Amino acid sequence: MADLPFVALSAITLAAIYGLLAIGISIIWSSLGMINMAHGFTFALSGYGAWLAAQYLSDAGPMVLAGGIVAGALSGVLICAVSFLPLHDKPNFVVRSMIATLAISLIGSQCLLWAFGPRVKALPKVFGEGTVEFGEVVFTADKVGAIATSAVVLLLTLFWMTRSRRGLEIRAMMQNPEGAALVGIGVRKTALWVMAVTGGLAGLAAVLLSQTFFVSPGSGLQPLVKGLIVALCGGLGSIRGALIAALLIGITEAATATYLGGQYVLMTQFGLIIAVLLARPRGIGGLLDETRE
Amino acid sequence: MTAPILEVRGLSAGYGPLRVLHDLDLTVEAGERVGIVGLNGHGKSTLFRAIAGLTDWQSGSVCIRGAEVGGSRSQGPGRHTHRIVRKGLALMPQGDAIFPGLTVREHLDAGAYTSLAWRERARRRDRILEIFPPLARLMDTPVGRLSGGERRMVSLGRGLMAESALLLVDEPSLGLAPKISKAVVEALMKIDLQDGAMLIAEQNLTLLEGRVTRLLGMHAGRLKGGGSVVLPGRHVGGGA
DSSP: OHHHHHHHHHHHHHHHHHHHHHHHHHHHHHOOOOOOOHHHHHHHHHEEEEHHHHHOOOOSHHHHHHHHHHHHHHHHHHIIIIIIITTTTTTTHHHHHHHHHHHHHHHHHHHHHHHHSSOEEEBOOTTOOEEEEETEEEEEEEEEHHHHHHHHHHHHHHHHHHSHHHHHHHHHHHHOOHHHHTTOOHHHHHHHHHHHHHHHHHHHHHHHHHTTTTTTTTHHHHHHHHHHHHHHHHHOHHHHHHHHHHHHHHHHHHHHHHHHHHHHHHHHHHHHHHHHHHHHHTTTTTOGSOOOO | OOSSEEEEEEEEETTTTTTEEEEEEEEEEEEEEEEEOTTTTHHHHHHHHHHHHHHSSEEEEEEEEEEEEOBBSSSSSTTEEEHHTTTTEEOOOOOTTOOSSHHHHHHHHHHHSSHHHTTTTTHHHHHHHHHHGGGGGGTBBGGSOOOOOOOOHHHHHHHHOOOOSSEEETTTTTTTTTHHHHHHHHHHHHSSOOEEEEEEEEEEHHHHHHTTTEEEETTTEEEEEEGGGOTOOOOOSOOO
16 A cells, blocks of 8 residues: 555545536536536637647746636636527426537537647646655645645635625525526526636636646546536535545545556446445435425 | 506416416506405416516516516516516515525525615615514524524515515415414515505415505406405505
């Protein structure tokens, strides 16, 4: 068990990145009632946004991060304009929007393939090449940076959600859409905010994960699956549940990859989600019964 | 003469193939407290929901302080509700439409949607607490944990935060113990309407009798008595 610190650090890094994605999926589901199948497309597009920023503006860390976050927010707004605004008051919205976002995801990844070609792109090292030492253990800067950045951004987002007026509107809409309309909250305007913020979180996740993996047109699929697993496991609509689930899934992935081998990761993860959902059908947070039926 | 607070002309509304309201007319003037009584399923709530744009479909004119918010609509329930609310409507619906995870304070803040109300929200919260004193010690409790009566107070208090011109209160006594429902109705009667008006739907006639400007009967989607049944001795001008 000599590599325990390494496993723990990998687990927390993955948890931070999956948490960013899962919270987005969770908030979108509970506030807009939409399963966003295009969240992975947002992820992939943000990778290219960061790459473009690094190529044409500056390859300084903050610029690359900003490029990814802005591209993610724009992608969120686009998804909202195409699959939420025209559909949200039509019958069968849940199924329709799922098909619409799936279509955006498929068309979008083909467009990325057409625009940028099949060759993968590497992002510059946002946090430099250095290492951080804790006693005898040496941590690489990209992991420590990923954890610190996502922790700060998540805290800022949660603070904004609980303290600002816009955050209050979003939380009201998550809990009771009709009650929200009755206190004068415009669903369409709030939806744009939700999609922009969650898109920005996905964009940040994309830049952070691309420190280890490459940017490619299809790079959104795996994170979408992981994000959905974490969001379901945590209980759709529960932010706290999503964070706990992200940690569980991160530990499972890091431990499986180190001790069993990378090919078993999806197996153990799905095993975990099945176990959690058998024990707690509404996920860890289990708020769903009080929010959307 | 200024426009009435609420003027409804030829309103029909329903859900899917079901037509609940039939060509309904209703006028409410400033300063009036109007009770609508009728049995379950005769359209009291649907009337309120149609005014707020929450029914599946509707047709006919609904004017709030002279501004048209009705019209014909075959889909999109709730699509325009926030705009209608911003014209000066506060609907306190059956079932309270609360946000279970938000605290009482957050509910009241959420109700303060105009920029004036938002700036004054601390003062207005205090005013709500004067109307519903039991809420004072519950300000930081999530509303999902409150009792039925407390939830009703939160829902009513939230509706009062914006000081809207037209207050629609749907079944304030529903599901509450007689003593509590009496206290809630009592509090509603004490609210200063200023230039506004209040419509209360209620099954329990005795709770409203003698306390409202006029009482209307609702039967099978129509208002009885040509739109107004004036109680003797309580007639304060106006009337439809």
